[in-house]
Amino acid sequence: MTAFKPHLMGLSRYPYTPLEARVKLDQNESPFDLPEALKRQALERMGRVAWNRYPSLDAREVRQALARRWDWPPEGVVVAPGSNLLIQALVQAARRVLDTLPSFPHYAHAARLAGTPYRAVLLRPEGEGFALDLEALLLQFTEGVLFLANPHAPTGSLFPQEAVLALAERAQEVGGLLVVDEAYREFAGVDHRALAQKNPHVALLRTFSKAWSLGGVRAGYLMASPEVAGVIQNLLPPFALPVHTTALLLCVLEAPGYVEEVVQYVKRERESLYEALKAHPTWRPLRSHTNFLLVRTPDAQEAFHKLLAHGVLVRRQDHYPLLSGALRVTVGRAEENRAFLEAAYA
Numbered sequence: 243m244t245a246f247k248p249h250l251m252g253l254s255r256y257p258y259t260p261l262e263a264r265v266k267l268d269q270n271e272s273p274f275d276l277p278e279a280l281k282r283q284a285l286e287r288m289g290r291v292a293w294n295r296y297p298s299l300d301a302r303e304v305r306q307a308l309a310r311r312w313d314w315p316p317e318g319v320v321v322a323p324g325s326n327l328l329i330q331a332l333v334q335a336a337r338r339v340l341d342t343l344p345s346f347p348h349y350a351h352a353a354r355l356a357g358t359p360y361r362a363v364l365l366r367p368e369g370e371g372f373a374l375d376l377e378a379l380l381l382q383f384t385e386g387v388l389f390l391a392n393p394h395a396p397t398g399s400l401f402p403q404e405a406v407l408a409l410a411e412r413a414q415e416v417g418g419l420l421v422v423d424e425a426y427r428e429f430a431g432v433d434h435r436a437l438a439q440k441n442p443h444v445a446l447l448r449t450f451s452k453a454w455s456l457g458g459v460r461a462g463y464l465m466a467s468p469e470v471a472g473v474i475q476n477l478l479p480p481f482a483l484p485v486h487t488t489a490l491l492l493c494v495l496e497a498p499g500y501v502e503e504v505v506q507y508v509k510r511e512r513e514s515l516y517e518a519l520k521a522h523p524t525w526r527p528l529r530s531h532t533n534f535l536l537v538r539t540p541d542a543q544e545a546f547h548k549l550l551a552h553g554v555l556v557r558r559q560d561h562y563p564l565l566s567g568a569l570r571v572t573v574g575r576a577e578e579n580r581a582f583l584e585a586a587y588a
């Protein structure tokens with residue numbers, strides 16, 4: 243077969259193996275579905291739109307609703323069915339990609355797909371957790387796009403504002419773009435908008451999949467300068483956001499109150515899970531600013547299978563450098579977290 247670009251032949255698939263389990267804590271999803279009343283409202287709104295008509299070319303209504311909510315110019319907002327797609331567009335546009343390691347795997351995967359030159363700078367172990375190797379990042383960031391998940395995945399760390407600011411200034415200096423991936427920002431109470439407002443070399447990536455409890459719906463957005471947004475919008479297919487997703491997103495943006503409840507619940511559960519795991523004889527949880535915990539175990543394979551034997555599914559992370567023995571567990575409902583702890587201590 244010679245139809246395709248050679249670099250795409252035999253590429254590995256996105257690293258995820260679906261498994262069934264009674265307690266599913268492997269995908270950093272919200273433990274709660276959308277509140278029933280809001281779900282009914284959204285269904286009703288979907289029923290009122292014409293399904294035979296194409297949606298807006300560029301998700302105009304949702305972009306406008308987001309622009310109002312976040313006080314951002316609508317020309318600087320791009321909406322897509324999942325922030326993963328925006329990552330692909332950013333990587334496709336980029337002259338080169340700089341990443342941290344470990345990191346959210348889709349940055350590297352998207353770079354392999356797009357054939358975009360890719361480099362990653364190792365995090366620095368610090369105390370129980372991880373810090374940025376700022377010096378190395380500043381040195382390596384000479385052009386293109388730097389992806390920085392803050393709070394970070396899969397470590398759960400939150401990097402200090404001064405470090406992010408230094409990277410933003412470097413982006414401006416070299417004419418590059420710092421993409422702060424804020425997928426977990428609600429669980430850390432951070433918001434990098436002030437930085438991005440001042441510096442057009444900073445863009446923010448956000449998702450409805452975590453605190454907004456809409457992982458199954460597939461929706462994310464970019465907030466950037468109109469110039470950056472224009473390029474990324476152009477890389478998305480026309481009419482990319484379906485009418486039913488549009489109706490649903492407009493509903494939740496009109497009644498976003500449930501998000502804070504999800505966030506408070508998850509943060510409470512995260513802290514009690516962390517405290518409970520600290521007493522474990524051999525497992526060590528890392529402090530987290532997200533909706534998951536990274537846990538070091540003496541043997542990730544053994545720990546993973548022990549949990550699975552008790553009906554609890556988590557995600558192995560021990561294939562990453564610096565993360566030997568690590569598992570990632572999503573903070574679930576109280577009863578799910580209890581089941582996880584019982585299995586961990588069994």
Ligand SMILES: Cc1ncc(COP(=O)(O)O)c(C=O)c1O
Pocket residue numbers: 269270324325326327346391395423425448449450451457460461462
């Ligand atoms: C850091 C980070 N960015 C982006 C995403 C993807 O989000 P979406 O569901 O909007 O594609 C995830 C999903 O786990 C993530 O962890």
